[in-house]
Amino acid sequence: MTEIKTFDGSVFDIADDSVERAFSGIDGLAKRAFDYTASISLILFTLPLLFAIAVIIKIQDGGPILFSHKRCGQGGRLFPCLKFRTMRTNADKALEDLLARDPAARAEWHRTRKLRNDPRITPIGRFLRKSSLDELPQLFNILRGDMSLIGPRPVTTQELDRYGALLAYYYAARPGITGMWQVNGRNRLSYEERVIYDAEYVRDWTFARDVKILVKTVPAVLSFDGAC
Template sequence: MVDEAIVQPNIKEKVEVRKVLYKVVKRLIDILGGLVGCVLLVPITVAVYIARKILKEDDGPMFYEQLRLGKDGKHFKLYKYRSMIIGADEILKEYLANNEEARIEFEKNQKLRNDPRITKLGNFLRKTSLDEFPQFINILKGDMSLVGPRPIVDREVKLFGDKMEIVHSVRPGLTGYWAANGRSDTTYEQRVNMEAYYAENFSFSLDIKIILKTIKAVFEKEGAI
């Protein structure tokens, strides 16, 4: 008869070894992906610079930095191409104060389908997800991973409730289970559940499925903001 006291520790040890191996290999893949992404970032940045000049939307920095919450709840600077006009926060406050329907939508989903802050170029960058491309820098730095829960801002913590701890147990990602499965077509509650699901069930096979779905969604512009 097999001694359960011996079998159970062995199973736990194997699970832990697999987790460590997953994290090491995933980080190596992130570094490789980050390097490739940063190389591609150069011509894309040139194209964005030219487009900003042509559309006369160059009245502010090309890049946008925002503090987001990463692994273990630590803050980091997330990089994006600027897709909003200067003074966007003040414009949002005024817009929500004068538009009850929009205020309810924003409180529920933390975003607006018809956002008055987004520029013409910004709208294109968001629909194609190109606005997120500078985050390959974050991936190379180790702030983010290619796949993981999307990083949030401080005001969103309360919306995650008791699922916040498990979500913050992994690195945030450029794409993730929620981002690849509807994104703008889901409620915030659904987002929370999807992000928590990934954090509890991460694996190489799930990562591959998410990456393939993301590529498909980007080309078909599914769920773009």
């Protein structure tokens, strides 16, 4: 496949050089400088909230506060993506058991890598996910240079095949805490739609577009629109 249609009717010409041009020059440096400055400011601003969430998670079951999972970053480099822990400490076993006995859950997981009624999630974890507050520790990933405020969502190595001919677009960018598909339906979108949004973001990236996505992110999160 050499052409993939986007939501506005345009197509990706996989042979073009838009991937190599992405995030280059002064604009790319400005994006990184903005990420660094904004992440420090947000960490300081949300410090009381970060502390309160950490205390609640610890009181709930005594388990770890943070969860770290290997994700693929820019250029395919693996990095530990941080989140507040939202699942039970035996989450992997719980998922394995559920998928083994529930064909509908297994199909949903295969299709989206998510479950709307996920038995692994703790009570506080469900709220953190609905509000996206579980992703606040990723501000530290931004400081490390692993992530950006805006970009494709960080995926696991098992998900890379879903990008197909568009994988180069994913590799071109630092993954983001928010991005195109998070402000255009979030988890209501199919995986294929999310891939196209990620690739479209890289192909058409401008600093002004980043600002627009950030502005749209606030009402999308507050409305819990498409969250799970």
